[in-house]
Amino acid sequence: MNKAFLSGDEAIARGAYEAGVKVAAAYPGTPSTEILETVSQYEEIYSEWSVNEKVALEVALGASMAGVRALYASKHVGVNVAADPLFSAAYIGSRGGLVIVTADDPGLHSSQNEQDNRNYGKSARIPVLSPSDSQEAKDFTILAFDISEMFDVPVIIRITTRIAHSKTVVSLGDRKEVEDKGYIKDVSKNLILPQFAKKRHYSLEERINKLAQFAETTPINTEIEGKDKTIGFISDGVAFQYVREAFPEAGVLKLGMSYPLPEQKIRNFVSKYKKVYIVEENDPFLEHLIKSMGLEVIGKEVIPTVDELSPDIIKQSITGYKTNLLKMDIDIPSRPPALCPGCGHRTVFYVLSRMKTIITGDIGCYTLGALPPLNAMDTCVDMGASITIAHGIDKALQKKDKRKIVGVIGDSTFFHSGITGLIDIVYNKGISTIVILDNSITAMTGHQTHPGVGEDIKGAPAPIIDIKALVHAAGVKHVWDVDAYDYKKVKDALKQATSIDEPSVVIARRPCALYIKLNNGAYVVEKDKCIGCKICVDIGCPAISFDTDTKKAYINEFLCVGCDLCAQVCPVEAIHAKNN
Amino acid sequence: MQKTTNIFIAGVGGQGILKFSDILSEVALLEGLDIKKSEVHGMSQRGGSVTSHVRFGDVVYSPLIEKGKADILVALEQIEAVRHISYLNPQKGVLIYDPLKIPPPDVNTGLRKYPENIDEILKNASNNVIRVEAFKKATELGNYRAQNTIILGIISHFLTFDDKTYEKAIEKVLPKKTIDFNIKAFYSGKELK
Numbered sequence: 061m062n063k064a065f066l067s068g069d070e071a072i073a074r075g076a077y078e079a080g081v082k083v084a085a086a087y088p089g090t091p092s093t094e095i096l097e098t099v100s101q102y103e104e105i106y107s108e109w110s111v112n113e114k115v116a117l118e119v120a121l122g123a124s125m126a127g128v129r130a131l132y133a134s135k136h137v138g139v140n141v142a143a144d145p146l147f148s149a150a151y152i153g154s155r156g157g158l159v160i161v162t163a164d165d166p167g168l169h170s171s172q173n174e175q176d177n178r179n180y181g182k183s184a185r186i187p188v189l190s191p192s193d194s195q196e197a198k199d200f201t202i203l204a205f206d207i208s209e210m211f212d213v214p215v216i217i218r219i220t221t222r223i224a225h226s227k228t229v230v231s232l233g234d235r236k237e238v239e240d241k242g243y244i245k246d247v248s249k250n251l252i253l254p255q256f257a258k259k260r261h262y263s264l265e266e267r268i269n270k271l272a273q274f275a276e277t278t279p280i281n282t283e284i285e286g287k288d289k290t291i292g293f294i295s296d297g298v299a300f301q302y303v304r305e306a307f308p309e310a311g312v313l314k315l316g317m318s319y320p321l322p323e324q325k326i327r328n329f330v331s332k333y334k335k336v337y338i339v340e341e342n343d344p345f346l347e348h349l350i351k352s353m354g355l356e357v358i359g360k361e362v363i364p365t366v367d368e369l370s371p372d373i374i375k376q377s378i379t380g381y382k383t384n385l386l387k388m389d390i391d392i393p394s395r396p397p398a399l400c401p402g403c404g405h406r407t408v409f410y411v412l413s414r415m416k417t418i419i420t421g422d423i424g425c426y427t428l429g430a431l432p433p434l435n436a437m438d439t440c441v442d443m444g445a446s447i448t449i450a451h452g453i454d455k456a457l458q459k460k461d462k463r464k465i466v467g468v469i470g471d472s473t474f475f476h477s478g479i480t481g482l483i484d485i486v487y488n489k490g491i492s493t494i495v496i497l498d499n500s501i502t503a504m505t506g507h508q509t510h511p512g513v514g515e516d517i518k519g520a521p522a523p524i525i526d527i528k529a530l531v532h533a534a535g536v537k538h539v540w541d542v543d544a545y546d547y548k549k550v551k552d553a554l555k556q557a558t559s560i561d562e563p564s565v566v567i568a569r570r571p572c573a574l575y576i577k578l579n580n581g582a583y584v585v586e587k588d589k590c591i592g593c594k595i596c597v598d599i600g601c602p603a604i605s606f607d608t609d610t611k612k613a614y615i616n617e618f619l620c621v622g623c624d625l626c627a628q629v630c631p632v633e634a635i636h637a638k639n640n
Numbered sequence: 641m642q643k644t645t646n647i648f649i650a651g652v653g654g655q656g657i658l659k660f661s662d663i664l665s666e667v668a669l670l671e672g673l674d675i676k677k678s679e680v681h682g683m684s685q686r687g688g689s690v691t692s693h694v695r696f697g698d699v700v701y702s703p704l705i706e707k708g709k710a711d712i713l714v715a716l717e718q719i720e721a722v723r724h725i726s727y728l729n730p731q732k733g734v735l736i737y738d739p740l741k742i743p744p745p746d747v748n749t750g751l752r753k754y755p756e757n758i759d760e761i762l763k764n765a766s767n768n769v770i771r772v773e774a775f776k777k778a779t780e781l782g783n784y785r786a787q788n789t790i791i792l793g794i795i796s797h798f799l800t801f802d803d804k805t806y807e808k809a810i811e812k813v814l815p816k817k818t819i820d821f822n823i824k825a826f827y828s829g830k831e832l833k
Contacts (some may be wrong), residue, residue, distance in 0.1 A: 221680060226676055227675075227678075229675060298703065305706075370702070386725045386730050386766060388765070392719045392758075394746075395720075397686035397687055400686060400687070432746075435744075597750060602687050630749075
């Protein structure tokens with residue numbers, strides 16, 4: 061059989077391909093991004109980067125209504141954006157199979173929270189499948205489409221970072237073409253006016269009860285017999301693998317389906333073991349459902365809720381296991397990620413860090429502008445919130461605070477959910493300044509295209525939505541469009557924009573240096589001219605260091621790409637291109 | 641049943657750690673082993689601390705290596721070796737590190753100094769330590785990016801796989817025009833030990 065070494069994300073994409081999916085939509089977000097990136101390589105599947113997750117889920121639901129198999133994928137917080145259509149989709153059900161992939165991030169490797177999206181399954185009454193490696197990620201995806209069509213429900217596949225970004229060996233199969241069912245008008249299902257929706261709610265309760273019966277017999281809920289019966293485990297997702305690693309001899313009830321639960325199967329398992337532990341990452345999701353069956357099990361009394369699990373954490377929690385580890389008595393500095401050398405965002409943050417402003421931030425690479433030495437961000441909440449939080453602060457302070465309020469947002473985030481906030485500011489007569497950092501790509505997640513780029517997900521030419529025209533159309537009268545590498549222009553634009561008592565927008569443009577692999581040649585610091593003022597160091601470029609012995613700045617020529625910002629801020633012209 | 645081999649790789653974003661673990665995984669795959677490798681994307685190219693867990697054997701469960709269980713800890717930078725030393729098996733583990741210094745932000749901005757003596761301390765971190773100036777060697781060979789394949793050559797002494805398998809893995813994972821150079825780097829790494 062043909063085998064491949066795939067990440068969980070790639071395996072889900074492969075599963076979608078083999079299951080005959082015709083339409084797939086997503087907005088990028090770590091750790092889910094590679095799902096659609098991989099799907100888009102299959103010619104048989106129409107794929108798109110949607111403008112945001114709500115749009116993506118609606119596109120997938122529309123495709124399902126039109127009778128084809130459709131896939132949605134996002135990170136966990138993306139499902140919050142898509143929650144509105146999600147709850148409706150549960151009532152409506154599926155005509156073509158509809159699968160919703162949520163990639164949760166226990167440990168917050170690249171996210172703002174540790175929300176556990178199995179909860180969405182329970183509150184929206186949608187079944188949840190939880191694969192524990194890439195093979196299962198592929199197999200469960202195929203199964204999810206079958207379940208979706210069998211039970212007339214969307215199906216959630218919940219993975220976590222350690223599934224999404226771990227690679228394991230996967231057996232590949234062929235694509236199975238599924239016949240298109242075509243579109244038929246069916247208002248009793250697809251149009252959720254109250255009188256129709258109530259009937260669909262009754263139907264949904266019936267559907268979820270049938271799924272609970274299915275859970276009793278499906279082979280993805282499987283029992284591993286323990287050597288003895290002193291200790292047993294119930295687990296799902298990657299936590300199952302950790303349990304196997306930590307207690308290879310113990311009995312385990314592995315729940316491939318995290319919702320709804322197979323009550324009889326669980327009762328039967330629990331009755332056989334003296335002590336049963338529920339091991340799951342983040343929320344006590346299985347635990348609460350199992351305890352509400354009246355069963356005595358142990359869960360978050362010992363297993364941590366915060367942060368991701370590992371085999372050693374599980375062993376420690378249950379047995380108090382400790383082992384001697386190597387330790388070194390050295391105080392080492394942390395190494396947080398930083399804005400790349402040549403990043404155009406740096407100019408804006410450097411200027412803002414020197415102005416007395418309240419800076420509301422957003423989600424993207426540029427959130428790193430919050431870190432020292434720039435420290436140029438006060439808040440970061442969710443996608444698009446830079447604009448709306450700024451507006452809320454503005455309305456609360458009513459100019460009683462002299463500081464101007466500046467919202468900073470990236471291009472992709474602006475399309476995602478910034479434009480609505482900007483319209484709100486104009487309509488409600490706010491006075492905030494919004495800076496749109498336009499690097500012409502969705503950078504943080506690994507360079508995905510968006511409506512401002514001119515390319516679609518497959519790299520084919522696409523119409524460009526003009527940010528400046530959009531801002532004007534939203535009614536903003538004061539707009540500056542500047543080169544983000546031009547320190548003086550950025551500074552002047554921000555000064556003028558923040559001096560106006562009307563909504564203003566500064567668009568600071570430069571393509572992502574990492575994406576275009578910028579290399580203008582390295583710069584150098586002339587030691588004799590350098591006065592050790594550290595201004596260049598304050599721009600927070602990883603390529604510039606300050607030598608505390610010589611009291612001079614120096615540039616690492618392996619890292620420097622020659623953006624010229626340090627040269628522009630140097631008060632004594634001590635920095636220039638190496639080849640000059 | 642073959643015991644699972646655990647290799648933990650640590651370094652700084654941009655050093656090519658994910659490619660490195662891809663090659664290592666490919667070697668184990670070509671040998672027909674079960675393998676899991678885990679890492680975190682997203683921040684990896686932005687200068688943050690980056691790690692990759694590689695595990696292979698007959699059957700592998702957890703994609704993560706437990707602390708104290710790494711058979712080999714590879715660190716491509718001094719501070720990163722210290723940061724992740726707890727993963728190394730204290731009795732039998734092999735530490736392979738490059739004494740390269742990449743200053744973290746606080747050192748860049750002059751807030752603090754790059755800790756001194758790390759190199760000395762690492763030399764005696766455990767019973768089996770290999771210090772290798774792979775970055776320097778790679779730069780001498782013509783491209784500092786081959787730092788990884790030089791270290792791969794050293795790792796090969798501790799694994800049972802055939803050299804040809806490493807060559808095949810490099811051919812499969814790396815871009816065509818860099819293959820010959822990296823195979824050369826692999827063998828020069830092998831000679832360093």
